[in-house]
Amino acid sequence: MTKRSKCEFDEFVCDILENDHFLETKKDLHHGTSKYEHSLRVAKLSYRLGRIFKADLRSISRAGLLHDFFLGTRKESAQNSYLRHPVTASNNAKKYFNVNELESEAIKTHMFHHVLIKKIFPFINREEKASVKEFKPKSKEGWIVCASDLLISIVECERFQFTYAFNVALLLIFNVILFKN
Numbered sequence: 654m655t656k657r658s659k660c661e662f663d664e665f666v667c668d669i670l671e672n673d674h675f676l677e678t679k680k681d682l683h684h685g686t687s688k689y690e691h692s693l694r695v696a697k698l699s700y701r702l703g704r705i706f707k708a709d710l711r712s713i714s715r716a717g718l719l720h721d722f723f724l725g726t727r728k729e730s731a732q733n734s735y736l737r738h739p740v741t742a743s744n745n746a747k748k749y750f751n752v753n754e755l756e757s758e759a760i761k762t763h764m765f766h767h768v769l770i771k772k773i774f775p776f777i778n779r780e781e782k783a784s785v786k787e788f789k790p791k792s793k794e795g796w797i798v799c800a801s802d803l804l805i806s807i808v809e810c811e812r813f814q815f816t817y818a819f820n821v822a823l824l825l826i827f828n829v830i831l832f833k834n
């Protein structure tokens with residue numbers, strides 16, 4: 654990131670990074686790192702991709718940073734589950750940061766990749782209903798945050814668990830083959 658881009662990115666998200674509630678995410682383990690670090694990586698990648706695809710850079714940076722804004726693990730409660738935590742994160746983002754509609758939608762749809770994986774392998778996370786209509790991103794910003802989350806997750810998991818990354822890569826290849834039309 655250039656110095657100018659870094660300044661712009663910092664300006665977009667500084668209030669979130671200094672917020673006490675958001676700082677709590679430093680305590681949560683996520684993909685072998687902290688949720689804070691994971692979210693910051695997703696936000697920075699979203700910002701970079703947003704520049705390339707001419708997206709709303711402020712919204713994409715904030716949505717990227719807040720996409721996993723919930724406390725605890727995904728297994729701890731129903732609201733934190735694989736497919737419900739985006740709604741929890743969106744509600745928290747609205748409560749503490751008054752996010753706009755674009756940001757809120759991008760947060761809510763960031764787990765679309767998990768929905769696609771479930772469509773191919775329904776036995777994964779069987780107890781949750783995955784609706785393509787509900788989770789499909791509705792904006793360029795939403796698609797970018799979703800893609801950034803997936804890419805960063807693969808990189809983070811790869812560092813800690815090679816087989817997980819291998820399985821995700823395999824699923825992605827199936828996705829491309831099955832959804833190419």
Ligand SMILES: [Fe+2]
Binds near residue numbers: 738
């Ligand atoms: Fe998430």
Ligand SMILES: [Fe+2]
Binds near residue numbers: 695720721
């Ligand atoms: Fe995430």
